[in-house]
Amino acid sequence: MRVTLRALVWTFGLIVAVVLVSSCGIGGLSPIFPTPVSPNGQDIYNLYEIISVPAIIIFIAVEASLLWVVVKYRRSRQPAGYVPPQIHGNTRLEIVWTIAPLIVVLAIAAYSFDILQKNFQPISPSNYTIVVSGHQFGWNYTYPENFTIHQEGTLAGDVTPFVVPTHRLIRLQFQGTDVIHSWWVPAISGKTDAVPGYDNFSWLNISTEGTYRGECAELCGVGHSTMQIIVQAVSEATFNGWVQEQLAAQQKANATPSPSPSPSPSPSPSASPSVKPSASPS
Amino acid sequence: MAATGVLPRPKAYDDTFWKPITLWLTTTDHKLIGIMYMVTGILSFVIGGIFALVIRLQLATPNAKVVDPETYNQLISAHGVTMIFFFVTIFLTGIANYMVPIMIGARDMAFPRVNLLGFWLVPVSIILYYSGFFTGGALDAGWTGYAPLTEKAYQSHSLGVDFWALSIIVWAISGIMASTNFLTTIVALRAPGMKLTRLPLFVWAQISTSILLLVVGAPLAAAMILVEFDRQLGTQFFTTQGRPVLYQHLFWFFGHPEVYIMILPGFGMISEIIPVFARKPIFGYMSMVAALFGIVFLSMTVWAHHMFTVGMNTYVEGFFMLMTMLIAVPTGIKFFNWIATAWWGSIEFTVPMKFVFGFLATFLIGGITGVYLASVPVDTQLHQSYYVVAHLHYVLFGGSVFTIFAGIYYWFPKITGRMLNRTLGEWNFWTLFVGFNGTFLIMHTLGLEGMPRRIATYTNEAWATTNLIITVSSFLIAFSVLLFLINVIRSWNGGEIAGDDPWLANTLEWATTSPPPPYNFERVPPVRSFMPLRDLRESGELEAETPSAPAPVHV
Numbered sequence: 054m055r056v057t058l059r060a061l062v063w064t065f066g067l068i069v070a071v072v073l074v075s076s077c078g079i080g081g082l083s084p085i086f087p088t089p090v091s092p093n094g095q096d097i098y099n100l101y102e103i104i105s106v107p108a109i110i111i112f113i114a115v116e117a118s119l120l121w122v123v124v125k126y127r128r129s130r131q132p133a134g135y136v137p138p139q140i141h142g143n144t145r146l147e148i149v150w151t152i153a154p155l156i157v158v159l160a161i162a163a164y165s166f167d168i169l170q171k172n173f174q175p176i177s178p179s180n181y182t183i184v185v186s187g188h189q190f191g192w193n194y195t196y197p198e199n200f201t202i203h204q205e206g207t208l209a210g211d212v213t214p215f216v217v218p219t220h221r222l223i224r225l226q227f228q229g230t231d232v233i234h235s236w237w238v239p240a241i242s243g244k245t246d247a248v249p250g251y252d253n254f255s256w257l258n259i260s261t262e263g264t265y266r267g268e269c270a271e272l273c274g275v276g277h278s279t280m281q282i283i284v285q286a287v288s289e290a291t292f293n294g295w296v297q298e299q300l301a302a303q304q305k306a307n308a309t310p311s312p313s314p315s316p317s318p319s320p321s322p323s324a325s326p327s328v329k330p331s332a333s334p335s
Numbered sequence: 336m337a338a339t340g341v342l343p344r345p346k347a348y349d350d351t352f353w354k355p356i357t358l359w360l361t362t363t364d365h366k367l368i369g370i371m372y373m374v375t376g377i378l379s380f381v382i383g384g385i386f387a388l389v390i391r392l393q394l395a396t397p398n399a400k401v402v403d404p405e406t407y408n409q410l411i412s413a414h415g416v417t418m419i420f421f422f423v424t425i426f427l428t429g430i431a432n433y434m435v436p437i438m439i440g441a442r443d444m445a446f447p448r449v450n451l452l453g454f455w456l457v458p459v460s461i462i463l464y465y466s467g468f469f470t471g472g473a474l475d476a477g478w479t480g481y482a483p484l485t486e487k488a489y490q491s492h493s494l495g496v497d498f499w500a501l502s503i504i505v506w507a508i509s510g511i512m513a514s515t516n517f518l519t520t521i522v523a524l525r526a527p528g529m530k531l532t533r534l535p536l537f538v539w540a541q542i543s544t545s546i547l548l549l550v551v552g553a554p555l556a557a558a559m560i561l562v563e564f565d566r567q568l569g570t571q572f573f574t575t576q577g578r579p580v581l582y583q584h585l586f587w588f589f590g591h592p593e594v595y596i597m598i599l600p601g602f603g604m605i606s607e608i609i610p611v612f613a614r615k616p617i618f619g620y621m622s623m624v625a626a627l628f629g630i631v632f633l634s635m636t637v638w639a640h641h642m643f644t645v646g647m648n649t650y651v652e653g654f655f656m657l658m659t660m661l662i663a664v665p666t667g668i669k670f671f672n673w674i675a676t677a678w679w680g681s682i683e684f685t686v687p688m689k690f691v692f693g694f695l696a697t698f699l700i701g702g703i704t705g706v707y708l709a710s711v712p713v714d715t716q717l718h719q720s721y722y723v724v725a726h727l728h729y730v731l732f733g734g735s736v737f738t739i740f741a742g743i744y745y746w747f748p749k750i751t752g753r754m755l756n757r758t759l760g761e762w763n764f765w766t767l768f769v770g771f772n773g774t775f776l777i778m779h780t781l782g783l784e785g786m787p788r789r790i791a792t793y794t795n796e797a798w799a800t801t802n803l804i805i806t807v808s809s810f811l812i813a814f815s816v817l818l819f820l821i822n823v824i825r826s827w828n829g830g831e832i833a834g835d836d837p838w839l840a841n842t843l844e845w846a847t848t849s850p851p852p853p854y855n856f857e858r859v860p861p862v863r864s865f866m867p868l869r870d871l872r873e874s875g876e877l878e879a880e881t882p883s884a885p886a887p888v889h890v
Contacts, residue, residue, distance in 0.1 A: 086716055086783050097712045104710060108703045115670070115699050122677045123692060126613070127684055137680045142619040146675070147668065151622075154667040158660035158706065165710040166653045172712065173649055189489070208398075210794040227646075231575055232484045235644060235719060239785035243715020246644045249483065249575040253646035266795075270719040270787040272477050274484060275404040278790035 087240040090265065090286070091257045093172040094242035100168050107157050179224040179256060183217075187227070187234030187247035187269070190276030200299045206279035210266075214285035218292035219259050227253040232274065238267030238284050246271060259286040363447035364853055365436050368454045370750065372429025375457055376422050377823075381816070383417035386410050388813055393792065395806035397799050404791035408475035409468070409495070411789055415478025416499070419593065420506055421461050423735045427600040428513050430742055431541045433750060435517060437844040437851060438535045440526025440859040445519035453512035456505050464502035467495030474499040477789055479590065480562070482573030482582040487566045497566060500559040507556040514545035514552070526843070528862035535842045535865065536623055540603025543627045547592045547599075550635065555589035558582060580645050587638035595634045597731065599627065601738025602669055605691055608745050609673055610866075611840045612688040613680030619672045620865060626672075629665035633658055643714045652711045659709035666702060670695070685838070686760035690741035693768050697733030701726060704779065719789075722782025728775045740767070740819070747823070748837050752849040753830030759822040766815035773808030777801050841866035846877075 085102070089095045124130070184195040191205035194215050204213045217223055227236060229249035236255075237244035245255040259265075269280035287295065362368065390410055393401040402410065432454075436444055444450045467473030471493030476484040483489060485496045521534070521542055534542075562582070564570040571577040610617045617623060639647065639655040673695065682688065704726040708714050717723060740763070747755050778801075782788075786798055793802075836845040844851070846860045846868050863870050871877045 083780050083784055087785070094716075097716050100710060101707065101713050101716075104707055104713065108706065112699065112703055115674075116696060118674055119692065119695055119699075122674060122680075122682070123684075126677060126680050126682050128681045131681045135681050137613065137615045139616055140618060140675075140679070141616050142622070142672075143675075147619050147622050147672070150671040151664060151668055155661075155664050158663050159657075161706060161710060162653075162657045162660045165656060165712060168712045169649050169653060169656075173652075173715075208794075229575075232489055233481060233579055233645075237719075237785070237787065239716060239783075243712065244644050244718060245715070246646060248580060248645055250578060251646070267785065268787050268790065272408070272481070272484065272789040274489060275408065275475075275791075277408075278404065278792050281794075 089240060089242065090259050090261045090263070091241045092260075093256065093258075094240065096168050096172050097243055100165060103164065104161055107161070111157075179222040181221060182224040182226050184226045184228060185236055185247065186230055187236065187273075187280075188230045189232065189274050190269075190280040192234075192236070192280070192282065196296070196299075198296055198300060200296075200303045202299075204282065206269075206276055206281060208279050210279075210281040212281050212283055214264065214283040216285045216287060216292065216295055217257070217259060218289045219262055219286050220289065222258045223256060225255045225257065227255065233271050234269050234273050234280065235271035236267070236282065237270040238265050238282055240265040241267075241284065244270050259284075262286050262288060361451075363443070363451050365432050365444045365447065365450060366750075366851065366853075368450050369429045369431075369433030371454055372432055372457070373426055374429075375461070376426025376429055377820075379417050379421035379425065379461070381820070383414050383422055384813060384816060386414035386417065388809060390414060391806040391809045394802050396803070397793055397796060399792055402791075405472065405475060407791040408477075408789070409473045412474040412477050412480070412499075413464075416464060416474065416502075418731070419478060419597070420503070421457075421464075423597045423731065423739070424510070424593070425457055426739055427544075427597065427735075428510075430604075430739075430746065431517065431537075431544075431600060432513070434746065434844055435538055435541050436520060436524070437847065437855050438538050438842050439521060439524065439529055440843050440856065440862065441520060441524035442854050442856070444516050445523055446516050449512050449516050453509045453516065456509035456512070460502045460505040460509065463498050463505060467493065467498035470494035470498065479586060481586075482562065482565070482579045483575045483577075485562060485566075486574050488575065497563065500563050500566075503559045504556045507552040507559075510548045511552045514549040517541050517545040518549070526859045526862055528867075532621075533862055533865045533867070535603075536606035536617060536620070537600070537603035537842075539624050539627055540599045540606070543631045544596050544599045547596050547631055547634065551589040551592045554585050558585035558589070561585075580642070583642050583645065584639065587641045588635075590641065591638045592634045594730065595630055597735045598738075599630065601694070601735050601742075602627070604738050604742040604745070605673060605694060606669075607840075607842065608687050608691050608741055609676045611745075611838050612683045612685060612691075613677045615676055615680045616841075616866060617672070618675035618678075619668075622668055623672055626665035626668040629668075630662060633662045633665070637662065640709055640714070643711050644718050649711075656709055656711050660706060663702065663706060670699070670702075685744070686755070686757060686764060687741045687745035689761070689764045690737050690744060693764060694734065694737035694741065697729055697737065697768075697771065700776075701729030701733055704729065717782060719787055720782030721786045721788055722779050724788050725775045725778035725782065728771075728778075732771055732775070737767075740764075743823075745838070746844075747826070748833030749844055749849050749851070751827055751830070752833055753826050753828070754833050754837065755826045755830060756822050759818055759825075763815055763818045763822060766811055766818065770808050770811030770815055774805050774812060778805055836868070839872070841869045843867055846871070 086094075086098055089098050181197060183197070186193040186195070191203065191212070192215070194202040194204065196202075202213060202215060204215055206212060225236075225245070227245050227247040229247040231249065233249070234247045235244045236247060241257050241259065242255065245253050247253065263286055265284040265286070267282035267284070269277060269282070273280065359367065359371065389402060390407070393399050393407055432444070432450065436442070464473070473493075473495040474480055474485070475490065475495065480496065480499060490496050521538055561570070561572045565572050565574055565577070573579050573582040606617055606623060637655055637659045639651065640659045643652055704722070708717055708723065708726060744755055744760055747753070781798055781801055784798065786793060786795070833849050835847065835849055838845070843860065843862070847856050860867060860871055868877075
């Protein structure tokens with residue numbers, strides 16, 4: 054009996070230690086997403102922190118009461134012949150632990166919905182839209198200046214970077230051409246699916262220059278793990294220079310006849326972003 | 336002859352070599368069918384576990400080449416399908432098949448032959464699924480089998496997807512049969528005095544599970560039939576030209592309630608086991624039942640929370656987020672009632688009770704991470720990452736599997752007449768508890784750092800150490816399951832004799848012999864509350880019963 058009690062305390066101690074170590078962010082054990090560089094990612098980050106407050110309180114309170122029960126009410130700790138009180142319930146108490154969690158989850162839901170309305174509406178005021186098209190196994194990025202970057206997946210993950218300027222609100226228009234893919238760069242924001250048949254929208258507005266890595270997050274076939282993403286955020290001036298380079302390269306390619314660069318079979322350039330073709334059960 | 340009811344049969348008929356074989360193949364006894372369900376479930380658990388170990392070996396190091404990506408995709412699909420469809424659901428159907436009729440004082444299920452057919456469809460379903468491996472490769476699109484990846488255009492090299500779809504259709508029919516049977520049995524065959532308000536909570540849990548499976552089994556079969564139409568008849572329901580997201584709606588309308596189909600019977604077991612070992616009645620019986628039905632209702636209104644990144648209207652997403660979070664309320668009621676039941680108790684920490692507390696400690700984590708995942712903005716980060724893998728294992732392994740172990744250690748004496756070895760049981764629990772948390776607790780961080788699920792390998796060195804720790808811990812789980820199997824095999828014939836009621840329990844199954852005779856009860860005991868056996872024990876009526884060994888009777 055005593056041995057198992059000690060083992061129990063040790064186990065809980067170990068779990069707490071792991072949580073503590075991980076909260077210090079040592080060696081690939083981060084308790085939260087990478088520091089976001091785009092405001093929509095920052096909002097998700099903040100929301101995650103806010104949900105963590107009641108979550109940690111509830112976690113500690115319930116685990117502590119479980120531990121209390123385990124230690125305090127075990128038969129070996131009770132006086133000989135102890136007969137537990139035969140309680141069948143307590144309506145007032147039961148109402149309390151129905152209402153209290155209800156308030157907590159309603160508050161979390163309301164706050165989440167607020168963020169959702171603010172950051173996940175496709176109508177962001179941006180006149181700079183890049184079309185991101187997913188295929189097995191890579192991404193095509195078509196810029197408003199009419200050139201396309203092909204980011205074909207490789208095993209090593211050294212894919213062609215998707216170059217964007219910092220401090221510019223960029224709208225991303227996602228298209229699927231074969232199966233469903235999902236574009237995810239954790240340091241920027243959450244993921245958006247590229248679904249064949251309709252367009253999805255997201256946006257980014259990167260504040261810091263740098264290279265951000267991501268991956269396709271929806272199983273899309275044998276090459277799924279090769280379908281990696283590199284986003285390279287550069288200054289406005291560098292970006293404009295880079296765009297000119299791409300345009301010049303394209304002109305040169307067009308001068309000599311070559312096969313068309315980007316097949317874009319997606320048939321729906323829908324203007325209204327919230328179009329939802331999937332049937333909703335009535 | 337009238338006293339025992341033995342039908343005179345030729346002796347030679349019973350003693351042939353074929354007797355045991357024909358007995359198991361043709362039996363309509365709910366107990367034997369229940370045992371076959373449970374054995375099938377455990378075998379699936381072992382097979383699914385072996386798949387998991389290969390997956391973990393592949394992920395232990397970056398750029399590993401233990402299996403190629405195509406095999407890897409088949410392994411993760413087979414792991415999911417095996418564990419969800421062929422282990423947890425099947426095992427729980429088995430334990431309910433065995434226990435529900437006895438707990439309500441019935442002699443068998445309402446439709447014994449439907450029960451027989453329903454069980455034998457399960458091996459058919461399992462064989463169909465694994466047949467895929469011999470046609471050039473089984474399902475390789477994850478256990479969810481999202482279209483259009485399962486369509487002919489992208490998966491034409493084998494019949495794996497077709498066999499999967501057929502297998503799931505057969506499985507759904509089997510599940511609908513079992514659910515109908517459970518509901519009819521519980522409504523129609525209760526013993527005198529067993530009012531609905533006196534049903535054991537495990538039986539209530541089985542009612543809610545059966546309602547869920549009855550409602551969502553058919554849409555699942557429908558989705559699979561449409562997938563087959565697309566593949567073999569050239570329709571365009573879910574193809575690239577069709578509406579792939581419709582498949583997700585149909586699948587998750589089954590898929591999310593399935594989560595509760597896999598945990599509600601476990602909730603029922605917890606509600607049975609805590610009162611027995613704390614020597615206190617369950618706290619808030621009525622609110623426990625109400626919470627069950629709250630979960631049943633809510634679980635059918637949350638399916639699209641698996642689809643927050645497909646691009647739905649934000650108000651639709653808000654609705655599914657709200658309903659998902661509301662599930663925390665009935666689940667919380669159950670959780671607090673369990674703690675209140677144990678509070679002030681005189682708790683004996685037998686092996687089943689250890690698994691119960693292991694369940695409470697780990698399932699809580701799964702519940703809390705569920706709230707993060709329900710929040711739409713946060714979910715767009717966590718969705719399809721290792722955070723989800725960790726979360727789902729906390730509710731399915733820390734939840735369902737721990738309750739299954741609790742149930743096995745609790746009811747094994749009733750089923751076999753022998754106790755499971757306690758020392759091996761303690762080892763089983765502690766290695767499982769440490770191995771489980773070691774595997775899945777740090778897995779959350781991989782998801783937060785951006786490791787998507789279902790990738791065959793990774794190049795990021797920062798994930799290497801975490802993945803290695805996870806792989807090592809997963810082998811501790813395998814060791815623990817090995818201890819469990821040794822314990823079961825050793826104790827089945829060689830364990831300590833249990834007697835009718837080794838735990839001093841509350842419910843009717845412990846009022847009969849261990850194992851119960853084919854007809855369950857010689858005389859059904861009177862039922863005066865939801866703890867009929869305890870009433871008998873306290874009023875002294877139990878002592879008055881003659882403990883004569885019952886004669887074998889065929890009814």
